[in-house]
Amino acid sequence: MKGKKSKRKNKNKSKKNKKSKKAKKSKNAKKTKLSGRTCGRAVSDECLDKAVTYMKILKDKVGNFKRQFTRISKQNKTGGKKSGKKDVFKGALTRLIESGGGNVSALSCGGSTDNAGAKQLNNLTSTLKKCSDDIKKACDPSNLPKPNLTEANACNKTMTTFTTKVDECRKKTGTEACTCWTSTDLATMEKKIKTCALSKKANEMADAIKKCRNAFGKCRKYEDAVGTVIHSCAVSKKALLAKLKSLKKNKKKLEELKDKLSALSKKTMRATRQTITCATVITTSQTIITFVKQNPASTLIFTQASTVTSVTVTCTSTEKTQITTLIVQVSASILSIERETAAVQENFKELTGNEATDAEIETGEECINSDCSPIDEDDSSNTATTAADATASTAATTPKPVATTKAPAVRKRFRKSVEDILKSKLV
Numbered sequence: 001m002k003g004k005k006s007k008r009k010n011k012n013k014s015k016k017n018k019k020s021k022k023a024k025k026s027k028n029a030k031k032t033k034l035s036g037r038t039c040g041r042a043v044s045d046e047c048l049d050k051a052v053t054y055m056k057i058l059k060d061k062v063g064n065f066k067r068q069f070t071r072i073s074k075q076n077k078t079g080g081k082k083s084g085k086k087d088v089f090k091g092a093l094t095r096l097i098e099s100g101g102g103n104v105s106a107l108s109c110g111g112s113t114d115n116a117g118a119k120q121l122n123n124l125t126s127t128l129k130k131c132s133d134d135i136k137k138a139c140d141p142s143n144l145p146k147p148n149l150t151e152a153n154a155c156n157k158t159m160t161t162f163t164t165k166v167d168e169c170r171k172k173t174g175t176e177a178c179t180c181w182t183s184t185d186l187a188t189m190e191k192k193i194k195t196c197a198l199s200k201k202a203n204e205m206a207d208a209i210k211k212c213r214n215a216f217g218k219c220r221k222y223e224d225a226v227g228t229v230i231h232s233c234a235v236s237k238k239a240l241l242a243k244l245k246s247l248k249k250n251k252k253k254l255e256e257l258k259d260k261l262s263a264l265s266k267k268t269m270r271a272t273r274q275t276i277t278c279a280t281v282i283t284t285s286q287t288i289i290t291f292v293k294q295n296p297a298s299t300l301i302f303t304q305a306s307t308v309t310s311v312t313v314t315c316t317s318t319e320k321t322q323i324t325t326l327i328v329q330v331s332a333s334i335l336s337i338e339r340e341t342a343a344v345q346e347n348f349k350e351l352t353g354n355e356a357t358d359a360e361i362e363t364g365e366e367c368i369n370s371d372c373s374p375i376d377e378d379d380s381s382n383t384a385t386t387a388a389d390a391t392a393s394t395a396a397t398t399p400k401p402v403a404t405t406k407a408p409a410v411r412k413r414f415r416k417s418v419e420d421i422l423k424s425k426l427v
Contacts, residue, residue: 047178062159068202075209079139086135093128099230109233116353131219139212147201155196162189232350241364246297246372251337253305258330265323278315292333296340297372
């Protein structure tokens with residue numbers, strides 16, 4: 001028994017010795033591997049540091065510079081284009097002065113040199129006269145705060161080369177990649193790139209091009225107002241009041257027509273003596289709606305509506321269906337008259353400084369022609385209206401061509417000025 005125990009002890013000792021030797025070998029092997037990794041990391045860390053640094057420069061410094069450089073170049077071209085159009089407002093200015101009588105020192109509107117329209121003429125003329133110089137000053141490339149182009153182009157070239165080199169290094173692996181990242185070429189370009197800066201000039205250029213656009217936009221805004229003031233000054237206060245009076249009468253009469261049609265659509269049919277038929281009421285209403293579409297201020301609207309608003313008729317169920325449709329169309333016609341009234345009031349305000357009051361409209365004269373077109377008081381060829389025209393308009397049941405008045409010279413100038421403005425915007 002003792003022999004067996006001694007043998008077991010010897011076996012256990014030999015196992016422990018073997019394990020001890022293996023443990024020592026393993027520790028030595030780990031030390032060797034660790035030292036090997038440490039030696040390798042010295043090179044890898046340097047590559048990694050350089051790669052991270054250059055990639056960050058490429059993303060931030062180079063990326064920002066190139067965006068700013070491109071933006072400045074485009075803004076410089078924008079300034080050049082705006083500056084090249086500095087004289088496009090001269091055509092509108094010429095027409096504006098012509099419409100005011102030709103004397104830039106005493107421009108008149110509607111025969112007056114001190115009304116609201118005349119003041120607006122002077123305001124627009126004063127601004128448009130400065131447009132050419134203001135736009136040149138704000139937009140001409142020679143006046144824009146550009147950076148030193150020689151330095152900027154040199155920086156841009158260096159950054160292009162740097163970008164190409166970094167892309168090459170990214171495609172390499174192992175020792176070849178490390179050699180690339182640690183090259184003196186990249187280090188030299190890095191130093192150069194650090195001296196490149198466009199942020200300040202980019203901000204200055206952005207502010208300058210904003211002022212350029214504002215200068216051009218201001219002139220464009222004033223040019224847009226030219227057509228309105230010329231149109232307002234082309235007619236007299238008296239003519240505008242006459243048109244407003246006709247519009248007011250037409251609206252009231254159409255409201256009566258709408259009420260009449262509503263009543264007819266509900267009225268029970270019964271035998272009565274009728275001066276006109278329901279079919280005539282329908283036809284006349286359709287004619288009135290057409291007149292409103294052609295000219296909401298036409299005196300024919302009031303005349304025609306008056307022939308049907310006070311009659312007594314009865315209608316069939318089919319005719320009532322037609323009348324229901326007409327009610328909707330008459331409502332739309334009333335809205336059209338309201339919009340036209342607002343537009344005429346705007347012209348009146350442009351001419352006088354204020355909208356026409358109800359009292360002014362009420363005491364105003366009637367239109368002197370059936371289409372109630374504003375005409376030049378001095379144009380005697382437009383002042384005659386014949387009794388035959390009035391008789392024909394009363395009897396009319398279908399739309400007929402309305403005779404137009406002879407356009408005075410001032411209205412021709414207005415059309416010409418608008419044409420010039422439209423042409424200038426296409427340049």
